[in-house]
Amino acid sequence: MTPVATRERRGVLQKLGAALLGALLPTRRAKGQAPPPATGNRPLTADGHVPKWGMAIDLDLCTACGGCVVACASENNLPIPVDTSDGAGTGISWMELVAQREGAEGVVSETAPMPCMHCEDPPCTKVCPVGATYANEEGLVIQVWDRCIGCRYCTAACPYSRRYYNWSKPEFPDDLRNLLNPDVATRPEGVVEKCTFCVHRLRKTKETVIREGRTLTDADVVRLPACAQSCPAHAITFGDLADPESRVARAAASPRASRLLEHLGTKPKVYYLSTDRRSSS
Numbered sequence: 001m002t003p004v005a006t007r008e009r010r011g012v013l014q015k016l017g018a019a020l021l022g023a024l025l026p027t028r029r030a031k032g033q034a035p036p037p038a039t040g041n042r043p044l045t046a047d048g049h050v051p052k053w054g055m056a057i058d059l060d061l062c063t064a065c066g067g068c069v070v071a072c073a074s075e076n077n078l079p080i081p082v083d084t085s086d087g088a089g090t091g092i093s094w095m096e097l098v099a100q101r102e103g104a105e106g107v108v109s110e111t112a113p114m115p116c117m118h119c120e121d122p123p124c125t126k127v128c129p130v131g132a133t134y135a136n137e138e139g140l141v142i143q144v145w146d147r148c149i150g151c152r153y154c155t156a157a158c159p160y161s162r163r164y165y166n167w168s169k170p171e172f173p174d175d176l177r178n179l180l181n182p183d184v185a186t187r188p189e190g191v192v193e194k195c196t197f198c199v200h201r202l203r204k205t206k207e208t209v210i211r212e213g214r215t216l217t218d219a220d221v222v223r224l225p226a227c228a229q230s231c232p233a234h235a236i237t238f239g240d241l242a243d244p245e246s247r248v249a250r251a252a253a254s255p256r257a258s259r260l261l262e263h264l265g266t267k268p269k270v271y272y273l274s275t276d277r278r279s280s281s
Helices: 003-024 067-075 123-127 153-157 199-212 226-230 247-252
Strands: 053-058 096-102 108-114 133-135 141-143 236-240 270-273
Touching: 053 247, 067 226, 123 133, 123 153, 226 236, 236 247, 247 270
Parallel strands: 053 270
Antiparallel strands: 053 236, 096 108, 133 141
């Protein structure tokens, strides 16, 4: 190679290196210049705080209609329940109506919707050997299905029994395949799954807020999960527990509010508002 060609080649490499370095280094802002708007998956809250997503369920409003259960199953592509004796007890239901107490002659007098508690100190994340479940900075307990090895340690550790194992390959009738939600992946056999607080809907809302150049409001998320959106009585409220002005935070601060198994120290982010109904006796 001639000396001229060598110099030309070196010059081209130097220009490429400078361009690459410029792309990697952050751009210097002028003094007093505002930082660029937030992008990605972080919501734009008015004061810049990181939200803590939670839910409040008012048992005085809940009619146990089961709409939240159906909406959750449809939104999140839950497999059709197995109706055979060998499949008994293996059905998957991210949102479930659970009997709270029994009345005369064993008749259930009250039920409560029960999603994942999305605990602030979740026992399930501490036992997973491969990091397939973790709590993100916004308080959501995430399950990475592709990483799950199906050991079911998390299922055993959850004191609320809110995790489900896929004992068989999920199947959907041909006439329902076109109704599957493209925003939610179907899960394979041999992995654990759970309620996500409809994180895919939350992600879309964040993207909309960023695109519109505004801050996230309580109205954007208060009925965001499918269960809350479908409830005809508006018994389910979703929102930012770190915002004291949000409806969910005000509900959590109510004297009627309590959390399941608080003595375990899991700090669940689902609050139940007790019923005010008076006994007829």
